[in-house]
Amino acid sequence: MQTYAWAKVLPMICPVNNTAMSLLLQYGWNTAFENNYANHKNNGLDVGRVLTINGYLYTLIGEAGIITAELSGTLLNGKESGDLPKVGDWVVFKAYEEQGYVIEVLPRLNELSRKMPGKGMDKQVIAANVDAALLLQGLDRDFNLMRIQRYLYQVANNGIGAIVVLNKKDLVENPQYYQREVASLGYQCPVVLTSALDNEGVAELASQHLEAGKTYALLGTSGAGKSTLMNALWGGILQKEGAVSMANSKGKHTTTYRSLVLIPNGCMVIDSPGMREFGITIATEEMEGTFHPQIAALAAHCKFGDCTHHQEPGCAVMAAMEEGTLPEVVYQSYLKLYREQQRYGTHAADRKRVERQFGRITRQAKDFRQKRKY
Numbered sequence: 001m002q003t004y005a006w007a008k009v010l011p012m013i014c015p016v017n018n019t020a021m022s023l024l025l026q027y028g029w030n031t032a033f034e035n036n037y038a039n040h041k042n043n044g045l046d047v048g049r050v051l052t053i054n055g056y057l058y059t060l061i062g063e064a065g066i067i068t069a070e071l072s073g074t075l076l077n078g079k080e081s082g083d084l085p086k087v088g089d090w091v092v093f094k095a096y097e098e099q100g101y102v103i104e105v106l107p108r109l110n111e112l113s114r115k116m117p118g119k120g121m122d123k124q125v126i127a128a129n130v131d132a133a134l135l136l137q138g139l140d141r142d143f144n145l146m147r148i149q150r151y152l153y154q155v156a157n158n159g160i161g162a163i164v165v166l167n168k169k170d171l172v173e174n175p176q177y178y179q180r181e182v183a184s185l186g187y188q189c190p191v192v193l194t195s196a197l198d199n200e201g202v203a204e205l206a207s208q209h210l211e212a213g214k215t216y217a218l219l220g221t222s223g224a225g226k227s228t229l230m231n232a233l234w235g236g237i238l239q240k241e242g243a244v245s246m247a248n249s250k251g252k253h254t255t256t257y258r259s260l261v262l263i264p265n266g267c268m269v270i271d272s273p274g275m276r277e278f279g280i281t282i283a284t285e286e287m288e289g290t291f292h293p294q295i296a297a298l299a300a301h302c303k304f305g306d307c308t309h310h311q312e313p314g315c316a317v318m319a320a321m322e323e324g325t326l327p328e329v330v331y332q333s334y335l336k337l338y339r340e341q342q343r344y345g346t347h348a349a350d351r352k353r354v355e356r357q358f359g360r361i362t363r364q365a366k367d368f369r370q371k372r373k374y
Protein backbone atom coordinates (compact mmCIF):
# COMPACT_ATOMS: atom_id res chain seq x y z
CA MET A 1 0.00 0.00 0.00
CA GLN A 2 1.27 3.42 -0.96
CA THR A 3 1.63 5.91 1.86
CA TYR A 4 1.46 9.62 1.18
CA ALA A 5 3.22 12.40 3.01
CA TRP A 6 -0.12 13.70 4.26
CA ALA A 7 -0.91 10.35 5.89
CA LYS A 8 1.62 11.21 8.60
CA VAL A 9 -0.50 14.12 9.72
CA LEU A 10 -3.75 12.22 9.55
CA PRO A 11 -6.03 13.64 12.25
CA MET A 12 -7.88 10.89 14.05
CA ILE A 13 -11.56 11.44 13.48
CA CYS A 14 -12.68 8.72 15.81
CA PRO A 15 -11.06 8.97 19.27
CA VAL A 16 -11.88 5.38 20.26
CA ASN A 17 -11.76 3.25 17.15
CA ASN A 18 -8.03 2.84 16.57
CA THR A 19 -8.19 -0.71 15.31
CA ALA A 20 -6.09 -1.86 12.39
CA MET A 21 -9.20 -2.14 10.21
CA SER A 22 -8.78 -0.63 6.76
CA LEU A 23 -9.86 2.98 6.58
CA LEU A 24 -12.02 2.28 3.53
CA LEU A 25 -13.93 -0.46 5.34
CA GLN A 26 -14.37 1.78 8.36
CA TYR A 27 -15.94 4.35 6.09
CA GLY A 28 -18.48 1.96 4.57
CA TRP A 29 -16.60 0.48 1.60
CA ASN A 30 -18.31 -2.64 0.21
CA THR A 31 -18.17 -5.11 -2.66
CA ALA A 32 -20.52 -3.07 -4.88
CA PHE A 33 -18.09 -0.14 -4.77
CA GLU A 34 -15.13 -2.51 -5.07
CA ASN A 35 -16.53 -3.95 -8.33
CA ASN A 36 -17.03 -0.51 -9.83
CA TYR A 37 -13.56 0.54 -8.76
CA ALA A 38 -11.73 -2.51 -10.22
CA ASN A 39 -10.89 -0.94 -13.60
CA HIS A 40 -9.74 2.33 -12.08
CA LYS A 41 -7.59 0.42 -9.62
CA ASN A 42 -5.84 -1.33 -12.51
CA ASN A 43 -5.13 2.12 -13.95
CA GLY A 44 -3.35 3.10 -10.75
CA LEU A 45 -6.07 5.42 -9.44
CA ASP A 46 -6.96 5.77 -5.76
CA VAL A 47 -10.41 5.80 -4.19
CA GLY A 48 -11.79 7.81 -1.30
CA ARG A 49 -15.00 9.00 0.32
CA VAL A 50 -16.06 12.65 0.36
CA LEU A 51 -16.08 13.97 3.94
CA THR A 52 -16.51 17.68 3.32
CA ILE A 53 -17.09 20.04 0.41
CA ASN A 54 -15.87 23.56 0.86
CA GLY A 55 -16.28 25.57 -2.32
CA TYR A 56 -14.13 23.80 -4.87
CA LEU A 57 -12.14 21.91 -2.23
CA TYR A 58 -13.07 18.38 -1.32
CA THR A 59 -11.79 16.51 1.74
CA LEU A 60 -11.50 12.81 1.01
CA ILE A 61 -10.65 9.85 3.19
CA GLY A 62 -8.67 7.25 1.28
CA GLU A 63 -6.86 4.09 2.30
CA ALA A 64 -3.80 6.12 3.28
CA GLY A 65 -5.58 8.88 5.15
CA ILE A 66 -7.10 12.28 4.47
CA ILE A 67 -6.37 14.28 1.34
CA THR A 68 -7.65 17.54 -0.09
CA ALA A 69 -8.78 17.30 -3.67
CA GLU A 70 -10.17 19.30 -6.55
CA LEU A 71 -12.32 18.14 -9.41
CA SER A 72 -10.53 17.35 -12.64
CA GLY A 73 -11.51 19.47 -15.64
CA THR A 74 -13.10 16.58 -17.49
CA LEU A 75 -15.34 15.74 -14.52
CA LEU A 76 -16.29 19.37 -14.01
CA ASN A 77 -17.21 19.93 -17.64
CA GLY A 78 -18.83 16.64 -18.45
CA LYS A 79 -21.38 16.23 -15.67
CA GLU A 80 -24.69 17.63 -14.54
CA SER A 81 -24.46 19.25 -11.11
CA GLY A 82 -26.39 16.39 -9.48
CA ASP A 83 -23.74 13.95 -10.71
CA LEU A 84 -20.79 15.88 -9.30
CA PRO A 85 -19.40 14.53 -6.02
CA LYS A 86 -21.49 15.09 -2.91
CA VAL A 87 -20.76 14.36 0.74
CA GLY A 88 -20.87 10.57 1.14
CA ASP A 89 -19.83 9.82 -2.43
CA TRP A 90 -17.02 7.41 -3.25
CA VAL A 91 -14.73 9.01 -5.80
CA VAL A 92 -11.77 7.86 -7.87
CA PHE A 93 -8.82 10.24 -7.74
CA LYS A 94 -5.25 10.72 -8.81
CA ALA A 95 -2.86 11.95 -6.13
CA TYR A 96 0.00 14.28 -7.03
CA GLU A 97 2.04 14.78 -3.90
CA GLU A 98 -0.36 16.31 -1.38
CA GLN A 99 -3.20 17.17 -3.73
CA GLY A 100 -5.85 14.90 -5.23
CA TYR A 101 -7.72 15.32 -8.52
CA VAL A 102 -11.11 13.67 -8.67
CA ILE A 103 -11.60 11.78 -11.92
CA GLU A 104 -14.86 9.92 -11.42
CA VAL A 105 -17.75 9.36 -9.02
CA LEU A 106 -18.51 5.69 -8.36
CA PRO A 107 -22.17 4.74 -8.92
CA ARG A 108 -24.24 5.65 -5.86
CA LEU A 109 -26.30 3.21 -3.87
CA ASN A 110 -28.80 6.02 -3.34
CA GLU A 111 -28.97 9.76 -2.96
CA LEU A 112 -30.77 12.21 -0.72
CA SER A 113 -32.21 14.75 -3.11
CA ARG A 114 -35.04 17.11 -3.81
CA LYS A 115 -36.61 18.36 -6.99
CA MET A 116 -35.76 21.96 -7.73
CA PRO A 117 -39.00 23.93 -7.85
CA GLY A 118 -39.81 25.32 -11.29
CA LYS A 119 -36.85 23.73 -13.01
CA GLY A 120 -38.46 20.76 -14.68
CA MET A 121 -36.76 17.54 -13.72
CA ASP A 122 -33.70 19.20 -12.17
CA LYS A 123 -32.83 17.77 -8.82
CA GLN A 124 -30.53 18.89 -6.07
CA VAL A 125 -28.51 16.07 -4.54
CA ILE A 126 -27.55 16.76 -0.93
CA ALA A 127 -25.78 13.58 0.11
CA ALA A 128 -24.99 10.17 -1.35
CA ASN A 129 -24.86 6.58 -0.11
CA VAL A 130 -27.04 7.11 2.93
CA ASP A 131 -28.42 4.12 4.84
CA ALA A 132 -31.00 5.98 6.88
CA ALA A 133 -32.01 9.50 7.89
CA LEU A 134 -31.93 10.64 11.50
CA LEU A 135 -34.89 12.99 11.76
CA LEU A 136 -34.24 15.17 14.77
CA GLN A 137 -36.98 17.20 16.44
CA GLY A 138 -36.86 19.06 19.72
CA LEU A 139 -39.60 18.48 22.28
CA ASP A 140 -39.65 22.18 23.05
CA ARG A 141 -41.65 24.49 20.84
CA ASP A 142 -39.98 22.84 17.85
CA PHE A 143 -42.26 19.79 18.03
CA ASN A 144 -44.64 19.69 15.09
CA LEU A 145 -46.24 16.46 13.95
CA MET A 146 -47.00 17.79 10.48
CA ARG A 147 -43.36 18.65 9.95
CA ILE A 148 -42.26 15.18 11.05
CA GLN A 149 -44.74 13.75 8.57
CA ARG A 150 -43.21 15.90 5.81
CA TYR A 151 -39.68 14.75 6.68
CA LEU A 152 -40.77 11.11 6.74
CA TYR A 153 -42.51 11.48 3.41
CA GLN A 154 -39.54 13.18 1.71
CA VAL A 155 -37.07 10.66 3.01
CA ALA A 156 -39.29 7.71 2.03
CA ASN A 157 -39.55 9.30 -1.45
CA ASN A 158 -35.77 8.97 -1.70
CA GLY A 159 -36.03 5.28 -0.81
CA ILE A 160 -34.19 5.91 2.45
CA GLY A 161 -35.27 4.59 5.85
CA ALA A 162 -35.73 6.86 8.86
CA ILE A 163 -35.15 6.98 12.58
CA VAL A 164 -37.05 9.72 14.38
CA VAL A 165 -35.12 11.23 17.30
CA LEU A 166 -37.15 13.34 19.72
CA ASN A 167 -34.57 15.45 21.53
CA LYS A 168 -34.80 17.67 24.65
CA LYS A 169 -36.91 15.12 26.49
CA ASP A 170 -35.73 16.83 29.68
CA LEU A 171 -38.01 19.77 28.82
CA VAL A 172 -41.34 17.91 28.92
CA GLU A 173 -43.23 15.99 31.61
CA ASN A 174 -44.31 13.07 29.49
CA PRO A 175 -41.95 12.49 26.55
CA GLN A 176 -43.57 9.11 25.81
CA TYR A 177 -46.71 10.98 24.78
CA TYR A 178 -44.82 12.53 21.83
CA GLN A 179 -43.26 9.19 21.01
CA ARG A 180 -46.75 7.70 20.68
CA GLU A 181 -47.92 10.66 18.57
CA VAL A 182 -45.13 10.02 16.04
CA ALA A 183 -45.72 6.26 16.08
CA SER A 184 -49.39 6.93 15.30
CA LEU A 185 -48.41 8.46 11.95
CA GLY A 186 -48.18 4.88 10.74
CA TYR A 187 -44.63 4.95 9.37
CA GLN A 188 -42.78 1.85 10.49
CA CYS A 189 -39.70 3.51 11.93
CA PRO A 190 -38.05 3.66 15.35
CA VAL A 191 -38.89 6.70 17.49
CA VAL A 192 -36.17 7.40 20.04
CA LEU A 193 -36.14 9.86 22.96
CA THR A 194 -32.93 11.70 23.82
CA SER A 195 -31.61 14.57 25.83
CA ALA A 196 -28.42 15.28 23.90
CA LEU A 197 -27.42 18.04 26.30
CA ASP A 198 -27.33 15.63 29.27
CA ASN A 199 -26.13 12.73 27.14
CA GLU A 200 -29.30 10.79 27.95
CA GLY A 201 -30.58 8.19 25.52
CA VAL A 202 -27.65 8.87 23.17
CA ALA A 203 -25.77 5.64 23.93
CA GLU A 204 -29.04 3.70 23.47
CA LEU A 205 -29.66 5.45 20.15
CA ALA A 206 -26.19 4.45 18.96
CA SER A 207 -26.18 0.89 20.26
CA GLN A 208 -29.74 -0.03 19.26
CA HIS A 209 -30.26 1.87 16.02
CA LEU A 210 -26.95 2.96 14.48
CA GLU A 211 -24.97 0.15 12.88
CA ALA A 212 -21.23 0.13 12.36
CA GLY A 213 -20.25 0.78 8.73
CA LYS A 214 -23.57 2.47 7.95
CA THR A 215 -24.15 6.11 7.08
CA TYR A 216 -26.86 8.27 8.62
CA ALA A 217 -28.00 11.67 7.40
CA LEU A 218 -28.91 14.08 10.20
CA LEU A 219 -31.92 16.25 9.40
CA GLY A 220 -33.71 18.72 11.61
CA THR A 221 -34.71 22.34 11.92
CA SER A 222 -32.40 24.96 13.37
CA GLY A 223 -32.13 24.62 17.14
CA ALA A 224 -33.38 21.03 17.29
CA GLY A 225 -30.00 20.04 18.73
CA LYS A 226 -28.10 18.63 15.73
CA SER A 227 -24.69 19.94 16.84
CA THR A 228 -25.33 18.88 20.43
CA LEU A 229 -26.31 15.38 19.31
CA MET A 230 -23.29 15.12 16.99
CA ASN A 231 -20.99 16.04 19.88
CA ALA A 232 -22.70 13.58 22.23
CA LEU A 233 -22.44 10.77 19.67
CA TRP A 234 -18.84 11.59 18.82
CA GLY A 235 -17.82 12.02 22.44
CA GLY A 236 -16.13 15.40 22.18
CA ILE A 237 -16.60 18.79 20.65
CA LEU A 238 -16.71 18.93 16.88
CA GLN A 239 -15.95 22.28 15.34
CA LYS A 240 -18.86 23.96 13.68
CA GLU A 241 -18.54 24.81 10.03
CA GLY A 242 -16.27 27.80 9.50
CA ALA A 243 -14.48 27.40 12.83
CA VAL A 244 -10.71 27.10 12.50
CA SER A 245 -9.41 26.95 16.06
CA MET A 246 -8.11 23.61 17.26
CA ALA A 247 -7.72 24.92 20.80
CA ASN A 248 -10.38 24.38 23.38
CA SER A 249 -10.36 26.10 26.75
CA LYS A 250 -11.84 23.09 28.56
CA GLY A 251 -9.15 20.83 27.15
CA LYS A 252 -11.71 18.72 25.31
CA HIS A 253 -10.85 16.84 22.16
CA THR A 254 -11.76 18.89 19.13
CA THR A 255 -11.32 18.43 15.42
CA THR A 256 -11.71 20.60 12.36
CA TYR A 257 -15.12 20.67 10.78
CA ARG A 258 -16.26 17.64 8.82
CA SER A 259 -19.63 16.95 7.29
CA LEU A 260 -19.26 13.19 7.46
CA VAL A 261 -18.10 12.05 10.88
CA LEU A 262 -17.10 8.59 12.03
CA ILE A 263 -18.74 7.89 15.39
CA PRO A 264 -16.93 5.69 17.99
CA ASN A 265 -19.43 2.84 17.55
CA GLY A 266 -18.33 2.63 13.90
CA CYS A 267 -21.24 4.33 12.12
CA MET A 268 -21.05 7.61 10.20
CA VAL A 269 -23.27 10.65 10.54
CA ILE A 270 -23.56 13.35 7.89
CA ASP A 271 -24.37 16.85 9.09
CA SER A 272 -23.54 19.11 6.16
CA PRO A 273 -24.58 22.70 5.52
CA GLY A 274 -26.50 21.46 2.46
CA MET A 275 -28.39 19.03 4.64
CA ARG A 276 -29.33 21.79 7.05
CA GLU A 277 -30.69 23.78 4.13
CA PHE A 278 -32.54 20.71 2.89
CA GLY A 279 -34.07 20.21 6.35
CA ILE A 280 -35.29 23.77 6.47
CA THR A 281 -36.86 23.62 3.01
CA ILE A 282 -38.71 20.43 3.92
CA ALA A 283 -39.89 22.03 7.13
CA THR A 284 -41.29 25.10 5.43
CA GLU A 285 -42.26 23.74 2.05
CA GLU A 286 -45.79 24.35 0.90
CA MET A 287 -47.33 20.93 1.10
CA GLU A 288 -50.74 19.74 2.15
CA GLY A 289 -50.39 19.22 5.88
CA THR A 290 -52.71 16.23 5.67
CA PHE A 291 -50.79 14.65 2.84
CA HIS A 292 -50.22 10.96 3.24
CA PRO A 293 -49.13 8.87 0.25
CA GLN A 294 -51.72 6.11 0.81
CA ILE A 295 -54.55 8.54 1.51
CA ALA A 296 -53.66 10.64 -1.55
CA ALA A 297 -53.84 7.60 -3.85
CA LEU A 298 -57.29 6.67 -2.50
CA ALA A 299 -58.58 10.25 -2.49
CA ALA A 300 -58.43 10.27 -6.29
CA HIS A 301 -61.40 7.88 -6.20
CA CYS A 302 -63.58 9.86 -3.75
CA LYS A 303 -66.88 11.11 -5.16
CA PHE A 304 -66.14 14.73 -4.25
CA GLY A 305 -62.91 16.44 -5.26
CA ASP A 306 -62.74 18.32 -1.95
CA CYS A 307 -63.60 15.28 0.18
CA THR A 308 -62.16 15.56 3.69
CA HIS A 309 -62.71 11.80 4.26
CA HIS A 310 -64.78 12.39 7.39
CA GLN A 311 -68.38 11.53 6.52
CA GLU A 312 -68.89 12.38 2.85
CA PRO A 313 -70.81 9.87 0.72
CA GLY A 314 -68.73 7.95 -1.81
CA CYS A 315 -65.51 8.43 0.18
CA ALA A 316 -62.93 5.92 -1.08
CA VAL A 317 -60.70 6.46 1.96
CA MET A 318 -63.39 5.49 4.48
CA ALA A 319 -64.45 2.59 2.24
CA ALA A 320 -60.88 1.26 2.15
CA MET A 321 -60.66 1.59 5.90
CA GLU A 322 -63.90 -0.38 6.37
CA GLU A 323 -62.70 -3.06 3.94
CA GLY A 324 -59.46 -3.27 5.88
CA THR A 325 -57.23 -2.39 2.89
CA LEU A 326 -56.18 0.86 4.55
CA PRO A 327 -54.67 0.33 8.01
CA GLU A 328 -56.65 2.10 10.70
CA VAL A 329 -53.44 3.64 12.08
CA VAL A 330 -52.90 5.48 8.78
CA TYR A 331 -56.47 6.81 8.78
CA GLN A 332 -56.12 7.89 12.40
CA SER A 333 -52.87 9.66 11.56
CA TYR A 334 -54.63 11.43 8.70
CA LEU A 335 -57.37 12.61 11.09
CA LYS A 336 -54.74 13.76 13.56
CA LEU A 337 -52.87 15.76 10.92
CA TYR A 338 -56.14 17.14 9.59
CA ARG A 339 -57.07 18.44 13.03
CA GLU A 340 -53.58 19.81 13.52
CA GLN A 341 -53.75 21.62 10.21
CA GLN A 342 -57.11 23.13 11.15
CA ARG A 343 -55.60 24.33 14.43
CA TYR A 344 -52.47 25.59 12.72
CA GLY A 345 -54.57 27.37 10.08
CA THR A 346 -56.64 29.11 12.75
CA HIS A 347 -53.52 30.17 14.61
CA ALA A 348 -52.08 31.65 11.43
CA ALA A 349 -55.37 33.44 10.65
CA ASP A 350 -55.55 34.75 14.22
CA ARG A 351 -52.01 35.99 14.02
CA LYS A 352 -52.73 37.83 10.76
CA ARG A 353 -55.84 39.45 12.25
CA VAL A 354 -53.89 40.59 15.32
CA GLU A 355 -51.09 41.94 13.13
CA ARG A 356 -53.60 43.85 11.00
CA GLN A 357 -55.23 45.28 14.12
CA PHE A 358 -51.86 46.18 15.58
CA GLY A 359 -50.86 47.87 12.31
CA ARG A 360 -54.05 49.93 12.41
CA ILE A 361 -53.43 51.00 16.01
CA THR A 362 -49.84 52.07 15.29
CA ARG A 363 -50.98 54.03 12.23
CA GLN A 364 -53.68 55.76 14.32
CA ALA A 365 -51.11 56.58 17.01
CA LYS A 366 -48.76 58.00 14.37
CA ASP A 367 -51.53 60.18 12.87
CA PHE A 368 -52.47 61.33 16.32
CA ARG A 369 -48.86 62.23 17.15
CA GLN A 370 -48.49 64.13 13.87
CA LYS A 371 -51.64 66.12 14.60
CA ARG A 372 -50.41 66.92 18.10
CA LYS A 373 -46.90 67.53 16.68
CA TYR A 374 -44.93 65.66 19.33
Ligand SMILES: Nc1nc2c(ncn2[C@@H]2O[C@H](COP(=O)(O)OP(=O)(O)OP(=O)(O)O)[C@@H](O)[C@H]2O)c(=O)[nH]1
Binds near residue numbers: 223276
Ligand atom coordinates in the same frame (compact mmCIF):
# COMPACT_ATOMS: atom_id res chain seq x y z
N1 LIG B 1 -32.79 21.32 27.33
C1 LIG B 1 -32.11 20.84 26.30
N2 LIG B 1 -31.51 21.67 25.44
C2 LIG B 1 -30.83 21.15 24.40
C3 LIG B 1 -30.76 19.75 24.16
N3 LIG B 1 -30.05 19.56 23.04
C4 LIG B 1 -29.67 20.77 22.59
N4 LIG B 1 -30.14 21.74 23.41
C5 LIG B 1 -29.94 23.18 23.29
O1 LIG B 1 -30.64 23.65 22.14
C6 LIG B 1 -29.91 24.72 21.52
C7 LIG B 1 -29.68 24.39 20.05
O2 LIG B 1 -28.82 23.27 19.96
P1 LIG B 1 -27.87 23.02 18.72
O3 LIG B 1 -27.20 21.72 18.93
O4 LIG B 1 -27.01 24.19 18.45
O5 LIG B 1 -28.96 22.91 17.56
P2 LIG B 1 -28.75 22.76 15.99
O6 LIG B 1 -29.83 21.87 15.51
O7 LIG B 1 -27.35 22.34 15.70
O8 LIG B 1 -29.02 24.25 15.52
P3 LIG B 1 -28.50 24.99 14.20
O9 LIG B 1 -26.99 25.02 14.29
O10 LIG B 1 -29.13 26.35 14.30
O11 LIG B 1 -29.00 24.21 13.04
C8 LIG B 1 -28.63 24.87 22.32
O12 LIG B 1 -28.81 25.93 23.22
C9 LIG B 1 -28.48 23.54 23.03
O13 LIG B 1 -27.78 23.67 24.24
C10 LIG B 1 -31.42 18.88 25.10
O14 LIG B 1 -31.42 17.67 24.99
N5 LIG B 1 -32.09 19.49 26.13
Ligand SMILES: [Zn+2]
Binds near residue numbers: 307309310314318
Ligand atom coordinates in the same frame (compact mmCIF):
# COMPACT_ATOMS: atom_id res chain seq x y z
ZN1 LIG C 1 -62.83 10.83 0.82
